Amino acid sequence: MKYERLERAVVDQNLAAMSEWKLGADGISISKSFKFRNFVEAFSFMTEAALAAEKFDHHPEWFNVYSRVDVTLSTHDAGGLTEQDFRLAKAMDKAATRRAS
Amino acid sequence: MKYERLERAVVDQNLAAMSEWKLGADGISISKSFKFRNFVEAFSFMTEAALAAEKFDHHPEWFNVYSRVDVTLSTHDAGGLTEQDFRLAKAMDKAATRRAS
Numbered sequence: 001m002k003y004e005r006l007e008r009a010v011v012d013q014n015l016a017a018m019s020e021w022k023l024g025a026d027g028i029s030i031s032k033s034f035k036f037r038n039f040v041e042a043f044s045f046m047t048e049a050a051l052a053a054e055k056f057d058h059h060p061e062w063f064n065v066y067s068r069v070d071v072t073l074s075t076h077d078a079g080g081l082t083e084q085d086f087r088l089a090k091a092m093d094k095a096a097t098r099r100a101s
Numbered sequence: 102m103k104y105e106r107l108e109r110a111v112v113d114q115n116l117a118a119m120s121e122w123k124l125g126a127d128g129i130s131i132s133k134s135f136k137f138r139n140f141v142e143a144f145s146f147m148t149e150a151a152l153a154a155e156k157f158d159h160h161p162e163w164f165n166v167y168s169r170v171d172v173t174l175s176t177h178d179a180g181g182l183t184e185q186d187f188r189l190a191k192a193m194d195k196a197a198t199r200r201a202s
Contacts, residue, residue: 039160043151050144059140065162 003075003082014086021089029074030085034096036067041099045069048098052091058084060092104176104183115187122190130175131186135197137168142200146170149199153192159185161193 006014008027015021021032036042042064049071053059061072073089075082107115109128116122122133137143143165150172154160162173174190176183 039151039155043148043155047144047148050140054140054144059167061164061166063162063164066160 003078003084005075005078005080006082011081018086018089019093024072024074028080029072030081030089031070031072032089032092034069034071034092036069036096036099039066042067042069045092045095045099048095049088049092052095053088056084056088056091058088060088104179104185106176106179106181107183112182119187119190120194125173125175129181130173131182131190132171132173133190133193135170135172135193137170137197137200140167143168143170146193146196146200149196150189150193153196154189157185157189157192159189161189 011023015023015030021030023030034042034045036045046062046064046069049060058075061074063070071092073085074080075084112124116124116131122131124131135143135146137146147163147165147170150161159176162175164171172193174186175181176185
Protein backbone atom coordinates (compact mmCIF):
# COMPACT_ATOMS: atom_id res chain seq x y z
CA MET A 1 0.00 0.00 0.00
CA LYS A 2 1.22 3.47 -0.92
CA TYR A 3 0.91 6.18 1.71
CA GLU A 4 0.49 9.82 0.75
CA ARG A 5 2.71 12.52 2.13
CA LEU A 6 0.84 14.46 4.82
CA GLU A 7 0.19 18.19 4.57
CA ARG A 8 2.22 20.31 6.97
CA ALA A 9 -0.91 21.27 8.93
CA VAL A 10 -1.72 17.59 9.52
CA VAL A 11 1.87 16.92 10.57
CA ASP A 12 1.69 19.78 13.10
CA GLN A 13 -1.65 18.51 14.37
CA ASN A 14 -0.19 15.03 14.91
CA LEU A 15 2.91 16.39 16.65
CA ALA A 16 0.84 18.59 18.96
CA ALA A 17 -0.95 15.47 20.22
CA MET A 18 2.30 13.64 20.96
CA SER A 19 5.03 13.98 23.54
CA GLU A 20 8.58 15.08 22.71
CA TRP A 21 8.58 14.18 19.01
CA LYS A 22 10.21 16.96 17.01
CA LEU A 23 10.01 17.82 13.33
CA GLY A 24 13.42 17.62 11.66
CA ALA A 25 15.05 20.75 10.24
CA ASP A 26 14.39 19.21 6.81
CA GLY A 27 10.65 19.11 7.57
CA ILE A 28 10.43 15.54 6.28
CA SER A 29 11.26 13.53 9.39
CA ILE A 30 10.37 13.35 13.08
CA SER A 31 12.76 12.46 15.90
CA LYS A 32 12.70 11.59 19.56
CA SER A 33 15.30 10.54 22.10
CA PHE A 34 14.13 7.81 24.50
CA LYS A 35 15.88 7.26 27.82
CA PHE A 36 15.60 4.11 29.93
CA ARG A 37 17.03 2.75 33.17
CA ASN A 38 19.68 0.59 31.53
CA PHE A 39 20.64 -1.32 28.39
CA VAL A 40 18.26 -4.22 29.01
CA GLU A 41 15.27 -1.87 29.16
CA ALA A 42 16.48 0.09 26.13
CA PHE A 43 16.97 -3.04 24.05
CA SER A 44 13.69 -4.50 25.27
CA PHE A 45 12.02 -1.31 23.99
CA MET A 46 13.85 -1.70 20.68
CA THR A 47 12.65 -5.29 20.37
CA GLU A 48 9.01 -4.32 20.86
CA ALA A 49 9.46 -1.43 18.42
CA ALA A 50 11.15 -3.73 15.88
CA LEU A 51 8.17 -6.10 15.95
CA ALA A 52 5.82 -3.17 15.31
CA ALA A 53 8.10 -1.88 12.52
CA GLU A 54 8.11 -5.25 10.78
CA LYS A 55 4.35 -5.62 11.21
CA PHE A 56 3.76 -2.16 9.70
CA ASP A 57 6.45 -2.77 7.05
CA HIS A 58 7.86 0.59 8.08
CA HIS A 59 11.27 0.82 9.72
CA PRO A 60 13.06 3.39 11.85
CA GLU A 61 16.51 4.90 11.67
CA TRP A 62 17.79 4.59 15.19
CA PHE A 63 20.90 4.93 17.27
CA ASN A 64 21.47 3.25 20.62
CA VAL A 65 24.10 3.79 23.24
CA TYR A 66 23.50 2.00 26.57
CA SER A 67 20.19 3.33 27.99
CA ARG A 68 19.45 5.84 25.22
CA VAL A 69 17.67 5.28 21.90
CA ASP A 70 17.50 8.12 19.35
CA VAL A 71 14.83 7.52 16.72
CA THR A 72 14.20 9.22 13.37
CA LEU A 73 11.16 8.39 11.25
CA SER A 74 10.44 9.33 7.66
CA THR A 75 8.79 7.75 4.62
CA HIS A 76 11.41 7.87 1.88
CA ASP A 77 9.05 6.58 -0.82
CA ALA A 78 6.71 9.50 -0.16
CA GLY A 79 9.50 12.04 0.25
CA GLY A 80 8.19 13.12 3.64
CA LEU A 81 5.98 12.16 6.55
CA THR A 82 3.01 9.83 6.20
CA GLU A 83 0.51 8.15 8.50
CA GLN A 84 2.98 5.27 8.74
CA ASP A 85 5.46 7.46 10.61
CA PHE A 86 2.93 8.54 13.20
CA ARG A 87 1.61 5.01 13.56
CA LEU A 88 5.11 3.74 14.36
CA ALA A 89 5.84 6.76 16.59
CA LYS A 90 2.73 6.01 18.64
CA ALA A 91 3.62 2.32 18.93
CA MET A 92 7.09 3.35 20.16
CA ASP A 93 5.63 5.74 22.73
CA LYS A 94 3.41 2.93 23.98
CA ALA A 95 6.37 0.56 24.21
CA ALA A 96 8.40 3.21 26.06
CA THR A 97 5.58 3.89 28.54
CA ARG A 98 5.61 0.24 29.57
CA ARG A 99 9.27 0.70 30.54
CA ALA A 100 9.00 4.14 32.07
CA SER A 101 11.75 4.97 34.54
CA MET B 102 36.74 -5.96 36.60
CA LYS B 103 38.84 -3.13 35.25
CA TYR B 104 40.32 -3.59 31.79
CA GLU B 105 43.56 -1.88 30.80
CA ARG B 106 43.84 0.20 27.68
CA LEU B 107 45.68 -1.78 24.99
CA GLU B 108 48.94 -0.58 23.44
CA ARG B 109 48.63 0.58 19.85
CA ALA B 110 50.72 -2.39 18.60
CA VAL B 111 48.30 -4.81 20.26
CA VAL B 112 45.33 -2.96 18.76
CA ASP B 113 46.89 -3.20 15.30
CA GLN B 114 47.61 -6.89 15.82
CA ASN B 115 43.99 -7.52 16.81
CA LEU B 116 42.64 -5.55 13.85
CA ALA B 117 44.92 -7.37 11.40
CA ALA B 118 43.33 -10.65 12.47
CA MET B 119 39.77 -9.38 11.94
CA SER B 120 37.68 -8.55 8.93
CA GLU B 121 36.57 -5.00 8.07
CA TRP B 122 36.92 -3.46 11.53
CA LYS B 123 38.55 -0.05 11.26
CA LEU B 124 40.30 2.07 13.85
CA GLY B 125 38.54 5.40 14.38
CA ALA B 126 40.28 8.66 13.47
CA ASP B 127 40.47 9.30 17.23
CA GLY B 128 42.45 6.08 17.69
CA ILE B 129 40.27 5.09 20.64
CA SER B 130 37.42 3.25 18.93
CA ILE B 131 36.82 0.61 16.27
CA SER B 132 33.95 0.56 13.80
CA LYS B 133 32.31 -1.76 11.30
CA SER B 134 29.25 -1.57 9.07
CA PHE B 135 27.29 -4.82 8.87
CA LYS B 136 24.93 -5.48 5.98
CA PHE B 137 22.15 -8.08 5.99
CA ARG B 138 19.38 -9.25 3.67
CA ASN B 139 16.62 -7.34 5.39
CA PHE B 140 15.46 -5.79 8.67
CA VAL B 141 14.57 -9.10 10.31
CA GLU B 142 18.11 -10.44 9.78
CA ALA B 143 19.66 -7.14 10.89
CA PHE B 144 17.59 -7.01 14.07
CA SER B 145 18.16 -10.69 14.74
CA PHE B 146 21.91 -9.95 14.57
CA MET B 147 21.40 -7.03 16.96
CA THR B 148 19.54 -9.27 19.39
CA GLU B 149 22.34 -11.84 19.49
CA ALA B 150 24.89 -9.01 19.85
CA ALA B 151 22.82 -7.41 22.64
CA LEU B 152 22.85 -10.66 24.62
CA ALA B 153 26.65 -10.86 24.26
CA ALA B 154 26.98 -7.18 25.24
CA GLU B 155 24.93 -7.68 28.39
CA LYS B 156 26.83 -10.88 29.26
CA PHE B 157 30.18 -9.09 28.86
CA ASP B 158 28.81 -5.96 30.58
CA HIS B 159 30.19 -4.02 27.63
CA HIS B 160 27.85 -2.25 25.25
CA PRO B 161 28.10 -0.93 21.69
CA GLU B 162 27.16 2.37 20.13
CA TRP B 163 25.19 1.37 17.08
CA PHE B 164 23.00 2.76 14.36
CA ASN B 165 20.49 0.74 12.36
CA VAL B 166 18.57 1.58 9.23
CA TYR B 167 16.72 -1.32 7.62
CA SER B 168 19.32 -3.98 6.70
CA ARG B 169 22.40 -2.05 7.85
CA VAL B 170 23.95 -1.90 11.32
CA ASP B 171 26.88 0.48 11.95
CA VAL B 172 28.77 -0.38 15.13
CA THR B 173 31.34 1.58 17.13
CA LEU B 174 33.13 0.07 20.11
CA SER B 175 35.26 1.78 22.74
CA THR B 176 35.92 1.45 26.47
CA HIS B 177 35.17 4.87 27.91
CA ASP B 178 36.37 3.96 31.42
CA ALA B 179 39.79 3.11 30.01
CA GLY B 180 39.90 6.05 27.60
CA GLY B 181 40.54 3.75 24.66
CA LEU B 182 40.37 0.19 23.37
CA THR B 183 40.54 -2.80 25.69
CA GLU B 184 40.18 -6.56 25.37
CA GLN B 185 36.46 -6.04 26.00
CA ASP B 186 36.08 -4.25 22.66
CA PHE B 187 37.72 -7.02 20.69
CA ARG B 188 35.79 -9.66 22.59
CA LEU B 189 32.50 -8.00 21.65
CA ALA B 190 33.70 -7.34 18.08
CA LYS B 191 34.47 -11.06 17.65
CA ALA B 192 31.09 -12.07 19.09
CA MET B 193 29.43 -9.68 16.62
CA ASP B 194 31.39 -11.12 13.69
CA LYS B 195 30.29 -14.61 14.74
CA ALA B 196 26.66 -13.48 14.98
CA ALA B 197 26.90 -11.84 11.54
CA THR B 198 28.44 -14.93 9.96
CA ARG B 199 25.41 -16.97 11.00
CA ARG B 200 23.28 -14.55 8.97
CA ALA B 201 25.63 -14.09 6.03
CA SER B 202 23.89 -12.99 2.85
